Amino acid sequence: MPEYVPLEMPETPRLAQNIIHFARALRRAGLPVGPGRVIEAVRAVEAAGFTDRMDFYWTLHACFVNRPEHRVVFAQVFRLYWRDPRFLEHMMSLMLPAIRGVQEEKRAAAAEKRAAQALLGDQMPDLPQPEDSEGGTQIEIDASMTMSAEEKLRSLDFEQMSTEEIAQAKRMLARLTLPVKPILSRRRMAAPLLGHRLDRQKTLRAAMRQGGEIRALARAKQRPRWPNLVVLCDISGSMSQYSRMVLHFLHAVANEKGAGWAKVHAFTFGTRLTNISRHLATRDVDAALKAAGAEAQDWEGGTRIGQCLHAFNRDWSRRVMGQGAVVLLITDGLDRDDANALEKEMERLHLSARRLIWLNPLLRWDGFAPRATGIRAMLPHVDSFRAGHSIASLEDLAQAISRPDDAGEKARLMALL
Amino acid sequence: MTIPATIDAVQEKLAETGYVCGRALATVVFLSLKLGRPLFLEGEAGVGKTEIAKALALCLDRRLIRLQCYEGLDASSAVYEWNFPAQMIAIRTAEAGGGADRGALQEELFSRDFLIERPLLQAMRPDQRGAPILLIDELDRTDEPFEAFLLEALSDFQVTIPEIGTIKAPEPPIVILTSNRTREVHDALKRRCLYHWVDYPDFDREVEILHAREPAVSETLSKQIIAFVQGLRTEDIFKKPGVAETIDWAKCLLALDVVDLSPQVISDTLGAILKYQDDIAKIGGGEAKRILDEAKARVETA
Numbered sequence: 001m002p003e004y005v006p007l008e009m010p011e012t013p014r015l016a017q018n019i020i021h022f023a024r025a026l027r028r029a030g031l032p033v034g035p036g037r038v039i040e041a042v043r044a045v046e047a048a049g050f051t052d053r054m055d056f057y058w059t060l061h062a063c064f065v066n067r068p069e070h071r072v073v074f075a076q077v078f079r080l081y082w083r084d085p086r087f088l089e090h091m092m093s094l095m096l097p098a099i100r101g102v103q104e105e106k107r108a109a110a111a112e113k114r115a116a117q118a119l120l121g122d123q124m125p126d127l128p129q130p131e132d133s134e135g136g137t138q139i140e141i142d143a144s145m146t147m148s149a150e151e152k153l154r155s156l157d158f159e160q161m162s163t164e165e166i167a168q169a170k171r172m173l174a175r176l177t178l179p180v181k182p183i184l185s186r187r188r189m190a191a192p193l194l195g196h197r198l199d200r201q202k203t204l205r206a207a208m209r210q211g212g213e214i215r216a217l218a219r220a221k222q223r224p225r226w227p228n229l230v231v232l233c234d235i236s237g238s239m240s241q242y243s244r245m246v247l248h249f250l251h252a253v254a255n256e257k258g259a260g261w262a263k264v265h266a267f268t269f270g271t272r273l274t275n276i277s278r279h280l281a282t283r284d285v286d287a288a289l290k291a292a293g294a295e296a297q298d299w300e301g302g303t304r305i306g307q308c309l310h311a312f313n314r315d316w317s318r319r320v321m322g323q324g325a326v327v328l329l330i331t332d333g334l335d336r337d338d339a340n341a342l343e344k345e346m347e348r349l350h351l352s353a354r355r356l357i358w359l360n361p362l363l364r365w366d367g368f369a370p371r372a373t374g375i376r377a378m379l380p381h382v383d384s385f386r387a388g389h390s391i392a393s394l395e396d397l398a399q400a401i402s403r404p405d406d407a408g409e410k411a412r413l414m415a416l417l
Numbered sequence: 418m419t420i421p422a423t424i425d426a427v428q429e430k431l432a433e434t435g436y437v438c439g440r441a442l443a444t445v446v447f448l449s450l451k452l453g454r455p456l457f458l459e460g461e462a463g464v465g466k467t468e469i470a471k472a473l474a475l476c477l478d479r480r481l482i483r484l485q486c487y488e489g490l491d492a493s494s495a496v497y498e499w500n501f502p503a504q505m506i507a508i509r510t511a512e513a514g515g516g517a518d519r520g521a522l523q524e525e526l527f528s529r530d531f532l533i534e535r536p537l538l539q540a541m542r543p544d545q546r547g548a549p550i551l552l553i554d555e556l557d558r559t560d561e562p563f564e565a566f567l568l569e570a571l572s573d574f575q576v577t578i579p580e581i582g583t584i585k586a587p588e589p590p591i592v593i594l595t596s597n598r599t600r601e602v603h604d605a606l607k608r609r610c611l612y613h614w615v616d617y618p619d620f621d622r623e624v625e626i627l628h629a630r631e632p633a634v635s636e637t638l639s640k641q642i643i644a645f646v647q648g649l650r651t652e653d654i655f656k657k658p659g660v661a662e663t664i665d666w667a668k669c670l671l672a673l674d675v676v677d678l679s680p681q682v683i684s685d686t687l688g689a690i691l692k693y694q695d696d697i698a699k700i701g702g703g704e705a706k707r708i709l710d711e712a713k714a715r716v717e718t719a
Contacts, residue, residue: 032604034608036608037608040452040454044452044611047451047452048424048448049423051424054441055440055444058440058441058444058445059444059448061441061445061613062444062445062448062612062613065612066457066604066608066612067601067607068459071614283601
């Protein structure tokens with residue numbers, strides 16, 4: 001058995017403490033780090049000794065990381081925590097998005113933001129002080145979140161949220177699900193109960209074995225089956241903040257085990273159509289969205305809804321909608337292309353979908369009227385038309401999705417056409 | 418052979434056996450030896466996960482016991498089994514001899530003589546050279562029940578055989594687990610191990626590895642080979658070539674007496690590095706020439 005030296009480090013009494021805080025920072029950044037790992041990390045650091053910064057890095061890495069996707073988060077937290085000379089700069093980079101608005105966020109490298117928020121989410125008592133902090137810049141973040149704040153957040157427009165609110169909203173979205181009712185497949189299963197349909201074939205087959213005598217009537221009912229969900233999400237410039245949040249939501253839906261959907265397929269479109277279903281399966285939401293973002297190269301560009309729907313109808317429709325998929329179309333419908341072509345593609349999409357639900361963030365305005373040509377072309381061909389600009393509206397969607405007759409605001413807006 | 422005292426010593430020892438590894442990997446190997454924890458290695462196929470166990474066995478002069486995982490692997494093929502045919506023969510022989518003492522026979526049938534030891538039990542046996550190295554290879558291929566079974570085996574290093582009793586390892590073996598990540602291994606198992614993601618080596622290290630494994634390959638050629646393979650890894654192909662493929666390819670080129678890479682040679686030997694028809698079709702044409710040109714440019718500037 002390995003022999004452990006008693007955990008005594010009189011010359012650096014703060015090391016163990018620092019490792020504990022470091023582990024807490026990792027935990028806040030989303031790594032599953034338990035107390036057992038911390039004890040082990042302290043032991044490991046003791047065993048490896050202090051010779052070089054990289055050894056220290058790999059020692060902690062071996063103890064705290066156990067998934068490849070966590071390596072980036074770990075690297076960032078490590079860099080920020082263990083006295084990076086540019087520590088202050090990163091603290092400021094955390095603060096900037098809140099001041100300048102959400103557009104700035106994209107600049108941060110993968111996981112860097114999460115690392116920074118994990119470290120600065122509340123004040124850390126033993127945070128190593130940056131060497132060049134004599135300027136006296138004091139940064140305080142109040143991350144206290146009460147129930148009433150959560151309520152407020154629920155109805156807040158995604159576009160009006162601050163970074164902290166977005167982070168909170170993302171956490172709330174991650175808990176949301178889209179519960180769906182099973183659909184009855186054509187396949188049937190044996191049902192012992194009276195009242196189900198008579199299974200004539202089975203009754204006769206049984207009778208043949210009994211020399212032609214019918215002894216019992218076999219009954220069958222339809223086997224329930226979960227539908228697929230197909231999401232078409234607009235990622236053009238006007239939709240960017242919404243589509244980001246919706247993708248967070250989708251990631252949660254796609255990764256919720258046993259929530260009902262047989263499969264979740266997701267596509268993004270702006271100027272071209274991109275299949276991001278594979279990326280949504282990545283467990284870590286940041287990594288998933290980053291991969292999806294790298295795949296879809298038309299983020300925040302223009303919109304060509306008609307052409308993208310055409311591409312979908314031609315290349316993907318038969319592959320992903322074969323078994324009665326519910327389609328969620330997320331776009332503001334602002335399209336400058338040929339309205340006739342768009343209408344034809346919408347009709348085609350509608351005909352091949354089990355249900356077509358259109359989420360439109362523009363609907364949040366009280367005086368919204370379907371005046372844009374794109375919207376006028378699309379509206380007649382959806383089953384349901386709903387708002388999708390806040391957590392509350394997505395929660396409404398979750399409830400409406402299992403009501404087959406739900407049409408949202410469609411009837412009201414059709415009257416305005 | 419005792420365990421090396423520092424990370425540098427680990428690196429040196431491994432290099433002596435021809436396994437060139439980075440500081441990061443040396444650190445976790447050292448920690449795993451020092452703390453007596455299993456080492457969990459993940460990474461793409463062919464980056465040298467299995468190789469490290471072999472190299473460790475060689476440089477520590479320990480016995481290497483390998484448990485190759487596959488779907489449906491169960492405790493009887495991983496731990497122990499009774500040698501049923503031999504038992505039957507023993508019974509028949511006793512019957513033929515007549516007047517068999519039933520009690521003694523029973524005793525004998527379930528003794529060590531009829532016990533077939535499988536890798537996990539072998540690893541718990543004392544060895545005069547020291548605790549053996551237990552390589553549990555491609556853990557992601559087993560099913561979850563076996564993984565759960567390993568949890569217990571790896572924490573206690575003891576096995577209970579009802580007829581014989583509990584066998585406990587006098588000194589726990591050095592355990593190395595590898596996974597290609599075709600499925601996620603449960604966190605409970607990972608938590609008991611030190612984790613390391615084995616990445617493709619960088620240019621210089623890979624040249625070093627190739628030199629250690631195939632000293633006959635000339636320096637220019639080996640640099641060209643590595644630059645080409647590394648260029649290939651940045652392409653969008655189905656299965657990226659691992660270090661093992663690089664070494665294989667170098668062997669092929671050596672056998673063909675190639676001194677300088679050319680598009681023709683590459684397309685003739687592409688099967689040594691690419692293992693999918695789609696990839697070969699994609700790279701085989703003009704792509705190979707482009708990557709080769711880039712690779713040669715890189716070698717010259719370096």
